[in-house]
Amino acid sequence: xxxPAALRRTAEPAYALPxxxxxxxxxxxxxxxxxxxxxxxxxxxxHFWDLITSPSARTALLxxxxxxxxxxxxxxxxxxxxxxxxARSSLPGLRAVRTLxxxxxxxxxxxxxxxxxxxxxxxxxxxxxxEVAGVRLAFSTxxxxxxxxxVALPFLVISLEGALRTGTRAYERVAATxxxxxxxxxxxxxxxxxxxxxxxxVVLAFARAxxxxxxxxxxxxSLPGTTRTLPLEIYLQREVDPDAAVALALLLVAVAATVVxxxxxxxxxxxxx
Amino acid sequence: xxxxxEVDIDVRLPERHIDVTLTVAPGxxxxxxxxxxxxxxxxxxxxxxxxxxxxGRIRVGGVDVTSRPVHRRRVxxxxxxxxxxxxLTVLDNVAFGPRSVGLGRREARDRARHxxxxxDAAAWAARRPGQLSGGQAQRVAIARALAAEPDVLLxxxxxxxxxxxxxxxxxxxxxxxxxxxxxxxxxxxxLDVITLADRAVVLEDGKVVEDRPAxxxxxxxxxxxxxxxxxxxxxxxxxxxxGDGVVELATAAGPVIGVWHDAEPARPxxxxxxxxxxxxxxxxxxxxxxxPRNCWRVEVERMEPHGSQVRVVARTSPAPGAPAGRRGVRLxxxxxxxxxxxxxxxxxxxxxxxxxxxxxxxYAEWRTPRRSxxxxxxxxxEGAGSTT
Numbered sequence: 104x105x106x107p108a109a110l111r112r113t114a115e116p117a118y119a120l121p122x123x124x125x126x127x128x129x130x131x132x133x134x135x136x137x138x139x140x141x142x143x144x145x146x147x148x149x150h151f152w153d154l155i156t157s158p159s160a161r162t163a164l165l166x167x168x169x170x171x172x173x174x175x176x177x178x179x180x181x182x183x184x185x186x187x188x189x190a191r192s193s194l195p196g197l198r199a200v201r202t203l204x205x206x207x208x209x210x211x212x213x214x215x216x217x218x219x220x221x222x223x224x225x226x227x228x229x230x231x232x233x234e235v236a237g238v239r240l241a242f243s244t245x246x247x248x249x250x251x252x253x254v255a256l257p258f259l260v261i262s263l264e265g266a267l268r269t270g271t272r273a274y275e276r277v278a279a280t281x282x283x284x285x286x287x288x289x290x291x292x293x294x295x296x297x298x299x300x301x302x303x304x305v306v307l308a309f310a311r312a313x314x315x316x317x318x319x320x321x322x323x324x325s326l327p328g329t330t331r332t333l334p335l336e337i338y339l340q341r342e343v344d345p346d347a348a349v350a351l352a353l354l355l356v357a358v359a360a361t362v363v364x365x366x367x368x369x370x371x372x373x374x375x376x
Numbered sequence: 377x378x379x380x381x382e383v384d385i386d387v388r389l390p391e392r393h394i395d396v397t398l399t400v401a402p403g404x405x406x407x408x409x410x411x412x413x414x415x416x417x418x419x420x421x422x423x424x425x426x427x428x429x430x431x432g433r434i435r436v437g438g439v440d441v442t443s444r445p446v447h448r449r450r451v452x453x454x455x456x457x458x459x460x461x462x463x464l465t466v467l468d469n470v471a472f473g474p475r476s477v478g479l480g481r482r483e484a485r486d487r488a489r490h491x492x493x494x495x496d497a498a499a500w501a502a503r504r505p506g507q508l509s510g511g512q513a514q515r516v517a518i519a520r521a522l523a524a525e526p527d528v529l530l531x532x533x534x535x536x537x538x539x540x541x542x543x544x545x546x547x548x549x550x551x552x553x554x555x556x557x558x559x560x561x562x563x564x565x566x567l568d569v570i571t572l573a574d575r576a577v578v579l580e581d582g583k584v585v586e587d588r589p590a591x592x593x594x595x596x597x598x599x600x601x602x603x604x605x606x607x608x609x610x611x612x613x614x615x616x617x618x619g620d621g622v623v624e625l626a627t628a629a630g631p632v633i634g635v636w637h638d639a640e641p642a643r644p645x646x647x648x649x650x651x652x653x654x655x656x657x658x659x660x661x662x663x664x665x666x667x668p669r670n671c672w673r674v675e676v677e678r679m680e681p682h683g684s685q686v687r688v689v690a691r692t693s694p695a696p697g698a699p700a701g702r703r704g705v706r707l708x709x710x711x712x713x714x715x716x717x718x719x720x721x722x723x724x725x726x727x728x729x730x731x732x733x734x735x736x737x738x739y740a741e742w743r744t745p746r747r748s749x750x751x752x753x754x755x756x757x758e759g760a761g762s763t764t
Contacts, residue, residue, distance in 0.1 A: 280451060281447075
């Protein structure tokens with residue numbers, strides 16, 4: 104840690120930090136970190152490299168990264184307009200709509216997968232028409248992307264909507280008085296101002312997509328190379344080769360942590376310097 | 377430069393008690409004055425298009441813009457907060473307006489440089505708004521508003537958040553750049569009225585209560601707010617006696633005797649306003665002897681600095697026979713600090729305020745509209761001609 108940072112820390116007395124919060128705070132941190140440590144301890148470090156570079160592991164990892172990237176893109180395309188509408192429009196019943204958007208957050212992913220199957224499956228609500236058109240979604244890589252998008256979208260919307268509600272309106276008003284139409288205001292003022300919220304939303308959505316398991320296995324199944332993503336691979340390997348499962352789990356943690364730390368640092372920092 | 381636009385306002389918004397008809401001729405600067413909540417900012421918002429009137433219309437440059445969206449009105453606003461876009465450089469902030477109406481990046485930036493030069497802010501072109509002081513930011517905001525080439529400028533207390541020195545510099549700049557432009561200026565500051573406005577409109581509870589040349593308002597305010605702005609005290613009452621040279625009013629402070637200054641002759645029974653300059657009010661610990669014409673027993677409310685003097689604000693006791701619960705009238709006297717110290721003046725103390733009849737100016741009550749907008753503008757023009 105650099106000296107100025109240390110100085111800054113001591114320069115601000117903790118007015119609102121009663122002594123007792125330290126114990127539960129430390130306990131909370133321990134609760135979150137201990138399982139990671141347990142995983143590191145249990146890992147077969149001698150064969151670690153071989154375990155995570157096995158063909159099935161590589162296939163699963165690449166599929167996971169690819170599908171999570173597509174899902175994140177879909178989240179951006181659908182989530183940004185949705186967040187803008189939720190934060191800015193004054194349609195009646197908007198509260199109910201917001202609740203609906205947040206529903207996948209509290210739904211067990213298995214239920215999400217089941218509902219997707221009932222919608223886009225071969226005999227599903229939409230799926231039967233897709234079937235007529237010759238498109239079969241269920242149990243394909245596209246199904247993985249849909250399952251991940253379904254669970255990740257609310258994260259992006261929540262995070263962006265929160266950013267949109269924190270004081271960008273005055274700037275939008277000024278931009279309009281300077282002659283900027285709604286489209287220009289959104290592109291040149293609103294979105295740049297909420298960039299930190301958008302970045303953190305994208306990171307959250309990507310991380311959620313990368314870790315998605317329940318909806319994927321229900322809606323897309325577990326076909327090696329097509330729908331068997333890294334979390335599914337870990338789950339299956341746990342039965343066959345527990346050492347491989349632990350090594351892959353550690354790999355997933357490493358990938359997620361890398362994304363969150365590199366892309367997310369600016370966004371989570373909060374300020375747009 | 378674009379031609380300045382005429383602003384024609386005729387709006388009503390019952391939930392905010394607003395009912396205003398007001399025309400601002402091209403190139404004129406009108407200050408909107410009045411107590412907080414009088415509807416000044418709401419009126420600006422209706423012209424800008426961010427607040428819709430319940431009924432009525434707003435015309436800018438002869439075009440009805442009532443149902444036009446904000447970005448198609450050509451009305452720019454400067455507010456207390458400069459609101460520079462934090463993610464853009466100073467140059468791109470100013471170039472934003474030209475870009476929004478379809479200019480290319482280079483052309484827009486060239487134009488922005490021109491406006492930054494004009495407000496002496498060219499040196500900060502590459503900076504971010506976060507690196508500017510409040511006064512510098514407001515300077516850039518002015519350039520940004522002008523670069524959008526508005527027909528009308530709305531100023532909502534643009535100097536209120538600045539320190540005295542920065543405000544003075546911005547005021548000089550505004551006086552320069554507003555020349556030839558139509559502007560509506562909301563302010564609480566006497567200096568803004570003096571330096572920026574040719575016409576002063578006082579709003580009270582959403583209605584126009586005074587609409588006159590700014591100079592005239594400051595010389596003989598009729599509304600309570602106008603008097604306060606001009607640092608005077610106004611007391612209204614009814615004419616009871618028209619004597620030789622002096623006129624007597626019955627007021628809540630008791631009889632007030634002064635000199636009739638209105639063009640219309642005084643008539644017994646007419647409602648009138650007495651304008652008292654606190655500088656001409658004396659203060660005594662006991663009822664003074666001799667024959668001052670106006671003498672009030674008062675209780676000191678507070679004291680405040682007023683130039684090199686101390687302004688003692690005090691309230692008269694309710695006039696005898698006044699309805700129960702009716703409070704007295706607030707008067708003020710400007711006294712030297714030495715005199716205040718000698719008498720050990722403090723809130724709650726009882727004193728006597730006195731002033732000569734010759735020092736009290738009486739006017740007939742202000743009734744709108746006594747003059748049409750055109751007549752006010754005519755008076756503004758004549759006033760401007762006579763002082764230059």
